[in-house]
Amino acid sequence: MSLPIYLIGARGCGKTTIGQALSQALGYAFRDTDHHLQITTQRTVAEIVAAEGWDSFRARESESLQAVTAPGTIIATGGGMVLAEVNRRFMREHGQVIWLNAPSTVLADRLVRQPEAAQRPTLTGRPIAEEMGDILRQRAHLYHQAAHHEVNAMQSPDLVVEAILQSLSLARAS
Ligand SMILES: Nc1ncnc2c1ncn2[C@@H]1O[C@H](COP(=O)(O)OP(=O)(O)O)[C@@H](O)[C@H]1O
Ligand SMILES: O=C(O)C1=C[C@@H](OP(=O)(O)O)[C@@H](O)[C@H](O)C1
């Protein structure tokens, strides 16, 4: 059966949204590591971070990655999944890794429109546009290192899905 496909990238790049659409296009299952965490802990990301801190969240997120990994599955990761070397290696060894890349200004615009504060507590305490600039500067090389393919995430969701299918040579004949 087909290897899992991991979607990585910063907050707001569309991992959850595109992951669902891609799973329908391919007839794969869909899993989201943050959703898995919320179901298993019965707490939101913000609640876990408030109660236990970011280090504990990161440890739980690594466990989540391993728990949802299965053949024939699209896996939307959290934006910080690539911070741990063990996660980067795990994803590269177990499946195909796609980086949904977009400039920090585009990401910040999306997050201002749809903050989902329970899913995305502040990472730095700074205003969102500055935070996303900082985060991309810190993480871009990690996304690059972990990914087998980089896709432009500024396009419409349909086009992002098509670009992923093409990068994996899974393009539909239509
Ligand atoms: N390609 C896209 N074009 C426009 N808006 C998008 C696109 N992908 C995602 N979005 C929007 O951006 C926001 C964050 O998307 P989401 O899938 O939750 O990102 P992530 O899981 O990477 O944080 C949502 O409001 C979603 O509708
Ligand atoms: O970038 C990050 O460090 C995080 C991104 C979030 O996921 P999304 O990228 O799906 O918003 C979530 O895992 C948590 O708030 C931490």
Ligand SMILES: [Mg+2]
């Ligand atoms: Mg998400």
